[in-house]
Amino acid sequence: MFENLLIYFVVIPVVMLAGLALCQNVKQIRAVAVIGSCCLIGLSTWVLCEYLAMRAAGEDAPMLFCGSWEWFAPLNINLAVGVDGISIAMLMLSSIIVFAGSFASWKIDMPKEFFLWLILLSTGVFGFFISIDLFTMFMFYEVALIPMYLLIGVWGSGRKEYSAMKLTLMLMGGSAFLMLGLIGIYYHSSVDGVHTWNLLQIAQADAIDHDWQRFLFIVTFVGFGVLGAMFPFHTWSPDGHASAPTAVSMLHAGVLMKLGGYGCFRVAIYLMPYAANELAWIFLILTGISVVYGAFSACVQTDLKYINAYSSVSHCGLVLFAILMLNTTAMTGAIMQMLSHGLMTALFFALIGMIYGRTHTRDIREMGGLMQIMPYLSVCYVIAGMASLGLPGLSGFVSEMTIFVGSWEHADAFHRVFTIAACCSIVITAVYILRVVGKLLFGPVQDDHHRKLTDAVWWERLSTVTLILGVALIGCFPNFFVNLIKFTFSPAIFAVLGLN
């Protein structure tokens, strides 16, 4: 079992948890968090290299590093792992954000508990991305959700109890749908009566009959869509993000929301291609709405985190939107958008947290001219903003363009209208980003008390630089990532296109 590299994505966090439990002082805790997250970055890089090497060697199985160990044998539940380009991209993203998040919460209260929960959350995230067994996938999914409650409830700010409860209940509501869907998939997974939870086997057998596909597709898509902040199930996002502490917002918007998009693709579409093809339009409408709606809502918010949360609704909406386009280009774009949004929104939330930690307000009306006071943070904020509004050379542009080009491949009026609407969002994005940048960073200093504030310290710099590097890397060399991801799609897409 331990000869499989992937399993260490779960082992390392678990070891970290054990280590944290033994820690006595804050230094040790930080050491554990930093070493652990470095190990995770190293591991994901290693897996990436190995993966590329294997692909280069002509390996063309849909998933590599596959391993499967019996768990609940009578139900055919296995601890099955395997990765393809998408999962590896997601693993990279998660490890980077965990790393940056650890630094962003350098001076948190009750560090031990905080990091315990944070690492538990990331255990869930990593486990989710490496799993190819629906059961373990779902289990890790829920493991990732529940720490949120305490992380927000205890370390949050503002209406934290309300937000934490709302967030948890809504996400768990989504996962309730999901559970129904997953068990349903299990029972229809094969023709010969030997049911399986294994994604690859289910996809291969393609035994789910069409009536059931429709039901299961809707249920699973909604289930994951809640986490993907799909309209109208997005309302947990603004409140939740606004109340969450910095690192949690980062992880949540950066990684956890990606679980939704990833799941929609991996489960809803991959396993129910027929229904996806037939019913995509329902969700296209919803996600199309969330793209534009989130952007418009963000325009009038005054709380930085609300702005960002709505922006996330819009961007994550784009992810789901693109996935539903059911073609390689758009789906590649969706995955790129996940990466890109993950990094830049994490950067945003990190910066907002840092600014909030200094000014003790997140209301843009009460701040101004921060560029003069904290130039480093402000410049980072501008970069994040530029990435968000899709400046070439940063990640947002690449993903959005890929999505638009992919979406445009559908020539019918319905898709065209929604694609154009989605394209419009880039203008609205510019409006709200520049509004914030203009009010917050530029102009005269609003509050003279702010003049005394200091700029970023080293751990904050480290945290932000990591993320900015990621954003720039994707933005400058997108083809590497696109090729990494693209290979993955063939089987799923062919399955869909075969039906057309």
Next chain:
Amino acid sequence: MSIVIPLLILVLPLFMFLFLGLAGCKMSHKLAGWLGCLGMGTTTVLAYITALTYYYNPEFTSAAGERLQVVIFNQTWLQFTDYLVIKLGFLLDPISALLLIVITTISFMVHIYSLGYMEGEKGFQRYYAFLALFTFSMLGLVVATNIFQMYIFWELVGASSYLLIGFYYTKHSAVSASKKAFIVTRFADLGFLLGILILSYYTQTFNFIDMTNNPGGVLMCFEGATFMGCSLLTWALILIFVGGMGKSAMMPLHIWLPDAMEGPTPVSALIHAATMVVAGVYLVARMFPLYALEWNASTFIVVVGAITAFYAAMVACTQIDIKRILAFSTISQIAFMMVSLGVASEGEGIILHHGVGYMASMFHLFTHAMFKALLFLCAGALIHAVHSNDYTHMHGMWRYMPVTHITCLIGCLAIAGIWPFSGFFSKDEILAACYSWSPMVGAWMSMVAALTAFYMFRMYFLIFWWKEHPIHHGHVPHEAPLPMRIPLIFLAAVSCCCGFLHFGHFVSWNRMPYDIHIELGIALSSVGIALCAIFIAWKMYFKENDLPVKMKNMLPRLWDWCYHRFYWDELYMFVTHKIIFNGICRPIAWFDRHIIDGTMNGFAIVTNKCSYAIRGLQSGQVQMYVWIYLIGALILGAIGVLFLLG
């Protein structure tokens, strides 16, 4: 041609940007400034080498004398599908070589000029970094091998323009101007993007060469694709042109340009007069063979251009702020170029008059870049001297700033189209092209040319003559320092003589050498009209008198509308704030908080309410319990019976 020099042309500015941006804060102003100039100077030299090699080396000319389009390198950057690939490359052809020269020259001049103009400003290093970024993006734009590369750099140019307009970020007006510029152009870029999407969907390529060298093939691709009665190709081209309208400040997307004057004046000279704003023209020129196919699209261009030209000229006649006058003048001149491109063809691929419009447009782009940059730099020198943009604070400056005065006069003569200054040649060709397309348009554009001469000389006289300079607080205006004078003189020299260039030999629509003929009739009449206009301006503004006031009182309504730029800004304000912001965003936000969120909270509330509603069941009375128990059992039995029978 080796790949090194072209690559360096792009990499050097990028490197300067990164270097000055990251390490700039650790340097002294002087060092940063000189480094910037050095980098830009090198780039300029390299660009000249490249361009001149291209023009003069027979290697780049076919046996028939046609100048070739050469792709120096073309690296895949992002692959969408098998055919749709974004490549980053370097396309060398007559117009890109031309633009290489223009951009690097002006940029280099501005770099030198800024040493004096920006001296002692906070953020000096940042300024140079942004200039380098802009230059990089602009160069990348002009050498783009495919439309998506152009779009990429198009966006980057917009962003660097945003950064430079908002350079004085502590000023509210600068911040909002930069925001406005970015958002308006972003909106236009949306059109551009959609245009690209439509075009690439049907042609399955982004590549310029593939599209422009085979316009018939493109037409084939669009066979039968129509929307609202127009071919989708028309729509695509119009949408792409909308992108150009945004960047080149055509009506009605022009509103950002006057405000963009909030940036430092050298920036205005570089970006908002000479280079970036002509990107739209360049775009249309790049796709010219396609526009030539579609009568609708090119007519659209002509109409938009003609209206814009007239509008901007009218407005320029009434402005007080000299930079605004120049800004509107820029709008008007770019509109000239646009019109010229539009009138070069008659649809169906028929090129009028050997494509003189195309050549003239490029020629005017070139000359305009020089004299408009010159004028802006003069304006900068004046502003530097009196610390105000307002001509009412200037008057009678000839006495104090002789160099500026002379160079400015040259610039004004050039733009007015007086022989032998460069503007005469290019404008003459444009008018000729217009007349050959439609006399009406020709007459219209002649009128605009007259207006141009009038408002330029209005400005000139008001600044340099009118009356003695009102000296406040003993502050005597001084001539500009040396780093600022050099560019002025250089550009003035260029404006004087570049008209005699055999421009047609370098640039023409089919890249074949072409000889320019001055059409005497048009040339004489336009010079005559211009001289008349200058005379009127002289009459009105040379000496202090009450003629302007009388004029104003004669047509108060018209003056008012012109002065307020025909209330376009107010209209935009109304649309964005009242309709979009208050009419869409706020209701959506409200809807989200109250309806969507309310529904979710509503579930919770309803659950709670239910919980309270049924609490009576748990009354604490055993008899009640038993009663419910019994009823429950009976109902259960009834359910069984029901399902048994039903």
Next chain:
Amino acid sequence: MDYSQFLAMKQEIGLLIVFLLVFLYDTFLPQRAGKGLPIVASLLMLVLTVAGFFTCFLGSPDVTAFAGMYATSPVMTAIKNILNIGVVIVLIQSIKWANGELMIMRRGEFYELLLVTLFGMYLMISARHFLLFIIGLESASLPLAAMVAFDKNRYESHEAAVKYILTAVFSSAVFMMGLSFVYALSGSLYFNTIGYAIIGQHSTMLCIAIAFVIAGMGFKLSLVPFHLWTADVYQGAPTSVTSYLSVISKGAAAFAFLVIMAQVFGAVYEHIWSWMLYVLIILTITIGNLFAIRQKNMKRFLAFSSISQAGYIMLGVIADNTMGTAAMMYYILVYICSNLAAFGVIGAIENATGRVSMEDYNGLYKTNPRLSVVMMLAMFSLAGIPPFAGFFSKFFIFTGALAVGTVAIYFLVGIALINTIVSLYYYLLVVKAMFISNEECVIPTFRSACSERLGLWITVAGIVFLGLVSPIYNWLLEITAPIASLFV
């Protein structure tokens, strides 16, 4: 008569021996030694449990005795063992309470009554004839009334006992009424015989009979609307008794219910009682949750939570297959651990400070971090949050139920799943109180008794490992496989 038949009743006999030993200890040893009784009882139960597992693993064949009135099989041995584990934990947790001042005179009675009810439950599980079943049922429920009334000085205790005994008798009357109808229809009280006799019988009388039987068992399981006694009794009874009531009694009844429904009424599953159960389950889960939302008293809160949990357990019955049975047994096991962890904490805090309101738990984490963590684990497990055992049990029971595959069952499970959100809400309220809320008068830091801690450790181990360690569930599935013939 063949006395070797008694050999089939190994566990019952073991239990009787334990009972006798406790009785003898209590009766004949001097008062001073009374303090040792709780420990002795726990130890004896532990021995019995271990022995039970030995019989389990050594393989206990399917045996019937007493002319088929009594039957035992690996499944039944297993469920009895599961109950034993629960009882051991309850006994360990109650050591401190049993050694309290008030209990000096009556310590022995508590254990004797408890063991008798356990014996009754054994009989319920193993009965294959309604006569034996009724005896088991009554001996499992009547002594409980006495146990509920055990706190002589608390008025609530008596009130609870009265409510309990009156409703219990009422429900057993209803139950027997139902039986009499069944008897009228089939002419027998043997499970098998009735099962055969009612094949094809679709009369109104059968419906009423089944409804009455379900009502009678629903009383023990506290299914809505037969649940109304639950909250009052849980609140009034001593905590140890409440925990016993909530897990052991419920677990035994659930299994017995399953056997009755499958074996006796299996033939009319589709036509009659599956629909009744649909309605009951939906009502139980929903109403249990709705009531639980508002509760401020921890015991009362857990009472309603246990009502809705019973609804989930019933999903295993409605599944009507081996997977459902295994899942149900597993659910009971996990439920025992989780609920006993919760009651253990409540009991510990009640013993130390006498506070049982949810507001009293505000800020508990600051002063008693370990107890709060245990409580949190229990809550998470009850709510079905991975990686704790509750998640697995819930998942498996849903999986088992969905094996039915009809639209109705998807609907039912959907409703059950939506209800998990509501239940999550109130479980999180407890977590919120402990970890998030701040309070002026926090429960002071105290050190709970060794026995309590031991009990909590066992339950925590159960919560953490029962799910992750797969052989447990696999084994349950394996032993339920032979009874597939029960569900046709």
Next chain:
Amino acid sequence: MFCCGVYGFITRKNMIAILISLELMLNAVDINFALFNRYLYPGHMEGMFFTLFAIAIAAAETALAIAIIINIFRVTRNVDVQGLDKMKL
């Protein structure tokens, strides 16, 4: 008779009366069994046996119930069932 018992249970205020009503219900069951046995299945004695056991159980129940009621009576000096609502909602 069963119904009478139920009626009595629900309407009586006195707990002793309720107990009597319960007895009525149990007896109804007994009679049911005896009757069914006698008339429907005269061959076996199962019903009769059941009746015997049921009577015994009823006796035990009553004893226990009375004990508890006495306890209550000691505390409240009252056997009114409607007073027993300290715990509710």
